[in-house]
Amino acid sequence: MRTHVIDHPLVDHKLTTLRDERTDSPTFRRLTDELVTLLAYEATRDVRVEATSITTPVSPTAGVKLATPKPLVVPILRAGLGMLDGMVRLLPTAEVGFLGMVRNEETLEASTYAERLPDDLSGRQCYVLDPMLATGGTLAAAIRFLTDRGADHITAICLLAAPEGCARLEQELADLDVPVTIVTAAMDERLNDKGYIVPGLGDAGDRLYGVVH
Numbered sequence: 001m002r003t004h005v006i007d008h009p010l011v012d013h014k015l016t017t018l019r020d021e022r023t024d025s026p027t028f029r030r031l032t033d034e035l036v037t038l039l040a041y042e043a044t045r046d047v048r049v050e051a052t053s054i055t056t057p058v059s060p061t062a063g064v065k066l067a068t069p070k071p072l073v074v075p076i077l078r079a080g081l082g083m084l085d086g087m088v089r090l091l092p093t094a095e096v097g098f099l100g101m102v103r104n105e106e107t108l109e110a111s112t113y114a115e116r117l118p119d120d121l122s123g124r125q126c127y128v129l130d131p132m133l134a135t136g137g138t139l140a141a142a143i144r145f146l147t148d149r150g151a152d153h154i155t156a157i158c159l160l161a162a163p164e165g166c167a168r169l170e171q172e173l174a175d176l177d178v179p180v181t182i183v184t185a186a187m188d189e190r191l192n193d194k195g196y197i198v199p200g201l202g203d204a205g206d207r208l209y210g211v212v213h
């Protein structure tokens with residue numbers, strides 16, 4: 001597994017406002033969108049392309065286009081939805097599948113409650129959107145889900161990551177024969193006893209969409 005922490009002043013600037021508890025939901029959504037587009041630029045460095053030829057107004061020339069099968073973008077519901085627009089802005093022809101996963105707040109284990117994905121993901125590059133890589137349980141389960149269906153290249157885009165989550169992913173995916181890359185805006189200090197990232201930004205779903213009672 002490769003972990004890529006983006007080092008860019010604009011990313012740091014947007015992330016600082018995102019973390020601030022005074023930032024309201026509309027601003028939080030806009031900043032998430034902008035941040036994801038910046039992360040996606042780096043995360044798609046290995047996206048597969050194939051040769052094509054076109055004609056400019058001046059002459060024929062060679063170029064590239066996204067290879068088929070098209071990449072698949074997979075937001076993990078609910079908070080991953082807040083990252084979808086920013087991602088597909090960069091990859092407008094990608095297909096989108098949905099994975100609903102919820103974390104049990106006592107055991108911190110993830111379970112799948114919804115999925116809308118092709119049965120066969122053979123040869124697909126998948127871009128998983130999950131804002132908070134905290135314990136790593138949700139992301140590990142999502143990655144297994146996709147590779148069990150044949151995905152052969154996984155990139156997870158996370159706003160924030162915790163060292164504990166990255167260590168767990170390394171451990172749980174050690175036997176996986178598929179390249180996995182994590183792209184994140186920051187590697188934070190640690191998790192607290194409730195499994196929240198410290199300093200973090202709080203509950204990403206609540207900050208995007210409000211608290212569900």
Ligand code: URA
Nearest residue numbers: 134196197202203204
């Ligand atoms: N999920 C969140 O939304 N925030 C955290 O800090 C950890 C998990």
